[in-house]
Amino acid sequence: MKSTLALLLFLSIFWLALSGHYSGLLLGLGFASCLWVALIARRMDVVDHGGLPVQKWSLRIFTTFFIYLMWLGKEIVLSSIAVARMILSNGARVRPEVIQLSVEGMNDMEKVIYANSITLTPGTLTVDVDGDWLNVHTVRGDLLEPLKRGDMANRVRRIYNRSGKQL
Amino acid sequence: MIEIVFLILRDVCLFIGALFVLVGSLGVLRFPDFFSRIHATGITETVGIAFIFAGLIVEVGYSLTSLKLLIILVFVFFTSPTSSHALAKTAIHAGLVPLTHKGGNQPSN
Numbered sequence: 473m474k475s476t477l478a479l480l481l482f483l484s485i486f487w488l489a490l491s492g493h494y495s496g497l498l499l500g501l502g503f504a505s506c507l508w509v510a511l512i513a514r515r516m517d518v519v520d521h522g523g524l525p526v527q528k529w530s531l532r533i534f535t536t537f538f539i540y541l542m543w544l545g546k547e548i549v550l551s552s553i554a555v556a557r558m559i560l561s562n563g564a565r566v567r568p569e570v571i572q573l574s575v576e577g578m579n580d581m582e583k584v585i586y587a588n589s590i591t592l593t594p595g596t597l598t599v600d601v602d603g604d605w606l607n608v609h610t611v612r613g614d615l616l617e618p619l620k621r622g623d624m625a626n627r628v629r630r631i632y633n634r635s636g637k638q639l
Numbered sequence: 640m641i642e643i644v645f646l647i648l649r650d651v652c653l654f655i656g657a658l659f660v661l662v663g664s665l666g667v668l669r670f671p672d673f674f675s676r677i678h679a680t681g682i683t684e685t686v687g688i689a690f691i692f693a694g695l696i697v698e699v700g701y702s703l704t705s706l707k708l709l710i711i712l713v714f715v716f717f718t719s720p721t722s723s724h725a726l727a728k729t730a731i732h733a734g735l736v737p738l739t740h741k742g743g744n745q746p747s748n
Contacts, residue, residue: 594685637704
């Protein structure tokens, strides 16, 4: 129930932000459609298992997640520059590799964040998720060094674990 | 005075963004195989788009439109790794083998 209400709240705010209409009729219609969508989602049983585990939310998770996003942004910019330099050089530095990274002990949400972060960082790409292993393709071996050292994995784990909560 | 600063900021952001998009497109042409080319588009859809949208947000200023631009940016950051992953996984399952420098199969330009 809490998740459905959170979904309804989120949809309503989202609708308000996108529409920019504030007259009574349109507000009512917008809210009605949000309510309708939330009810359908609840009936389809996709609310509680999806990406909105509200009962676990806390200010701390938001803070750690925000810090993680800042760090990820920095990594994205750095590896973008590395890949851009590879493209602009004569191309001889392209050394594609495929390796496997362990994600043992991560829950589903952490795996999703980790795999997506790897793909979002230019130069590395999650090709497949196989149980506790990620198949990662890279365009040059040394771009994988931070991943092999486990920098990113540790930071992903810290998003939830520092607050002592498991998803 | 402050308007000139914003103008310069906007132009610099748009220029850097356009540069990264250009480099990404160039990479699609220059990289040797399918999987490497996905990495080249990775530049376009992260840094390139981020800078272009940052420039557009500066241009639009404090309004509902800039919030919408921000939301589009967030959505792109959610969907682009998903589509890259889907492409790569499909290619693997269809039997395309990634080129590696270890197998003696040297990437050629």
